[in-house]
Amino acid sequence: MKQSVRIGCIGAGNIFTHAHLPIYVELDQTDLVAIYDIDKQAAEKAKNIYIRMSQEQGKPVDHDIKVCSSAEELLALVDVVDVCTSVRYHAWYSALALQHNVHVMTEKPMARTWLEAQAVVDAHKKSTAIFQLNDDNIFIPRYLKMRNIVESGILGTIQDIRLARGTCSSERAEWFWNPLESGGGSIMDYGSHAIFSSWFILGFDKIPTDVCSMQIQTKEPTRIINSQMQRVEIDDDAHFKIRYIDPQTNDWATVFIEATWAVPDFAADMSDVHGYLEIRGSKGYAINYMDDENNEYIKIGNPFGNRLLPVQSVESEAFSFKAEILHFLSRIKRDTTDRAFFDTDIAAKTISIINCAQLSELKGRKTVTLSDLEVYSQNLTKGSDSPWEKGDMLSVALGSCASNSNTEREESL
Ligand SMILES: NC(=O)c1ccc[n+]([C@@H]2O[C@H](COP(=O)([O-])OP(=O)(O)OC[C@H]3O[C@@H](n4cnc5c(N)ncnc54)[C@H](O)[C@@H]3O)[C@@H](O)[C@H]2O)c1
Structure with a gap:
């Protein structure tokens, strides 16, 4: 051997x-x-x-x-x-x-x-x-190139990032649809990718402070899962925003995320592996773009003009x-x-952000901070000392946050 x-x-x-x-x-x-x-x-x-x-x-x-x-x-x-x-x-x-x-x-x-x-x-x-x-995902050339564009300073101070990820498919194991097993639907699956990649692009030195759901819903509840037609209740379409503070300047940027297992609202042709990604800064913007022959570019616009930067296109995530x-x-x-890029705290905060978005949806789409999440979790899991048992309770409560499509949620908490 x-x-x-x-x-x-x-x-x-x-x-x-x-x-x-x-x-x-x-x-x-x-x-x-x-x-x-x-x-x-x-x-x-x-x-x-x-x-x-x-x-x-x-x-x-x-x-x-x-x-x-x-x-x-x-x-x-x-x-x-x-x-x-x-x-x-x-x-x-x-x-x-x-x-x-x-x-x-x-x-x-x-x-x-x-x-x-x-x-x-x-x-x-x-x-x-x-x-x-x-x-x-952060190894996909598009995200790395966007990170390079941001860190080069050519876009100025970043104001907002819009990132849409998803695939309109039911082809995943049954546990994905069960909040106890998964903690949530598309928000856990594609939302986790989207948060991690957008934070990477913005810079992991930026600090997430507030999260607000724009709508986390079950958009297409009728599904064939494991050969069986059934009605699902977990979220299959999540839209939320995150505010990040720059600790050096106190300035802030907003990240808007769509994570979906349904027909995307946003840039349908850019779903799944390609995603849709748009970054706006004080001096310019950058947007990912594919031509009719599937060649991938980043379109950059700033005071020096507009240009297309070719990006190595990867067909699969292999x-x-x-x-x-x-x-x-x-x-x-x-x-x-060296824990940079894959720091455990950053990985863990990604989950806090997801949980905040879920709590925000439960609270009638109110803005939620990480300390609001802590208070909610402590109240919900009183009486248990085990993080795993508490995890079960929290997963069921937050993982079931999805509203039905077109319902406006009353403040319930
Ligand atoms: N990075 C990506 O792009 C990407 C793509 C697909 C899946 N994933 C992630 O990979 C994970 C697995 O997804 P999958 O599609 O392979 O699911 P899967 O259901 O096909 O595989 C999970 C396996 O884990 C086993 N398992 C379940 N509970 C176990 C336990 N307690 N102890 C030991 N084994 C156990 C199951 O028997 C099964 O074989 C998910 O979290 C998913 O989000 C990531």
């Missing part, structure tokens, strides 16, 4: 098998050595796919791949754990790995609730291991999945304490 990083997977479903596993086959510095999934068949299937793909690429597997019976068994065998379960268990397994001083990458969103995310932050502080939230894994492996190799 070559000298390489021993990878363990917890949760061998869609994203692991289709997106991460092929990268571990391709990379020479990684070996998948252990898999744990509550569905043992899923773990066996992933193991067989890994063996077959390795053979096809002329790299026959010469090490054991253990299908484990528990997460603890897996943690004893690996250098890195890749958490790809349903959202409910992301924070649980991340904290467990950190307690065992095993490096951990977890899929987005980091948790269902800010309380569970905080448990990971606390575990990280006591651990020698490295944590990374795998929100691959590109960004590989980039996030390589980034993590390089952090481990350098044993870096």
